[in-house]
Amino acid sequence: MMTDDLRIRQVDAGAARDTRRVEAIVRLANEVYAAAETGMWQPGTARTDVEEIAAAIGSGEIVVAERGDRLVGVVRIGSTERAGWFGMLAVHEAERGTGTGRRLVETAERLLLRPGIDDILLEVLTPVDESNASKRELDRWYRRMDYVYLRDDDFADHRPDLAARLATRCVFRIYHKPLPVPQAANRALPGLSASGRESRHQES
Template sequence: MTDSDPAPAVIQLLPPEAASNPSLVSEITTLVNQVYLEAEGDFFVETHLRKLLRTDPAQVTEYIQLHRVYTATHDGHIIGCIKLQIEDAGDQACSAKVGHLGLFAVSSSQRRSGLGRRLVEVVEKDALLRGCQAMELEILTPKEGGHVFKDFLKVWYSKMGYRVVRTEELADSLPFLVPDIIRPSHLVIYQKHLVEESEKGLVA
């Protein structure tokens, strides 16, 4: 995922009825789980890697029905996907909507092709049109030491305009993962303020 030429892929929003297509749901599920296993497999006790399944067909089906799921396809195969989930801001003093980026995966054959950037940009534009003022995402991150893939993501999202806004303890957010984590980790929350093109023109 770099600024190189975009991947030869067609990005499209899945209609809710696509949730009834089992082969499509299965393909998305497999892609997401493969990507997360590659990215986070070394965080977990080996005998519990089965718990690292990021999602399952039932959850993907629900996402397609209730949220906005995009896929990137090439030659009839899904090579990327991403989800936009919109929620009201948690702060009651703020009524702004926040878009949450999730289910983000790009096939290993398309890494550093620009496809990841294209997918995120599509979601950001969609979120802005739907009244979101910011985008958020979370990354499982070791509390100490580096991690090749996580360090890469930190730089990549930074270039996309995302900044760290807070951290959350796994015991509070995802307690079921705690017993199987090899290295102490937490969730790092990144946020990006969405600015319309007209706003950018007003900046001195």
């Protein structure tokens, strides 16, 4: 049984220059997604890279979960004019079933809660043939967290460059969750990007 020493925090923008930290986040995300998206991508396709993660940290978009000095989870957050979003949710295999993923999502929601943001959007890359068991379970998990299915978008319409590297046709499954009206004490921490979507497929 794991002790409750989990710490979740938004990574300081200055850590974008910390090569070891950036590489640790890249490694965790790529390992988790390689297992979760087996058969969806051509061999050798990585979920993310050092350049992308360093830029995201610099924009205040990375939240991590740690036990002691061990990185055990990560999620990326950001916002557009009216909606927040999160993606790249990755949790170490040893943390499955401990609530770490849920706590990362709840932290993301809390950080995005501020005036003008009334909705959270989520895109889950999903094979059209529904063949991936991890994605089916993820669908059930997000619904239990009150995320509502909106529609399917063709992934190629969003990212034609990456679509060419898919091993099977996929869609972005779009979910959303309305946010409560924020109180002043619950506003997001400073440093969140209001400009960006993920440069890779955005999902958990």
